[in-house]
Amino acid sequence: NRNRTAGELRRVFEAAGGNLGASGCVSYMFNYKGLFIVDPKHVTEEQLMEVxxxxxxxxxxxxxxxxxxxxxxxxxxxxxxxxxxxxxxTESAETSYIPTTYVDLDAESGKKMSKLKDSLDENDDVQNVYANDNLPAEIMAN
Structure with a gap:
């Protein structure tokens, strides 16, 4: 149910001090791309680049x-x-929304963003979460 999900997501954003925007309102901040992650121990950069x-x-x-x-x-x-x-x-192969620019967050904002993303991930109706944040190293370690 879209209305139920929208209401739940609105509450998650408000609890994190944010707002749920209109559909597509930040799409200009991302490029939709195919993305492959490859471990360098399997191939040289030159070989991978050529292929x-x-x-x-x-x-x-x-x-x-x-x-x-x-x-x-x-x-x-x-x-x-x-x-x-x-x-x-490949370690992973998917189509994904890749940020055009990133926002560096301080420790306090990083904790809030990490908590927000965790809350979104916990919602059964959320399939993917895309963000353009650079979390501080101490937040990433937790």
Whole structure:
């Protein structure tokens, strides 16, 4: 039931000191992309770049010790097949909303954001939570 879910989510946001916006109101802050996470112990950056770009991927970046391969979601399966054909295993492969910019949070705001995301994740009607926050290291460790 959409109305019940909207009411529950509105209460979660209000309890966290925020507001539930209109559908799509922050979509301009995210790009919808195919996203593959690859462990560098399985492939060199050069090999991955060659396979991914040849398949049509947009970019290959090293982020927090893992390669992130991004592509247009329309060619997600093409890139997935190219990686599989070249025996390049992925840690994850999904279409996702990727932030265009990130917001650095202090410890207090980071705790609130972490609690908000946990509350959203606990709701059975919520399938995915996308955010553009950079949580402080001490919050990430907990």
């Amino acid at each position: 991914a770009i040849e398949a049509g991927a947009d970019d290959v970046d090293l982020v927090e010790g893992y390669f992130e391969v991004t592509c247009d979601p329309k060619i997600f399966e093409v890139v997935r097949k190219a990686l599989e054909d070249h025996k390049i295993p």
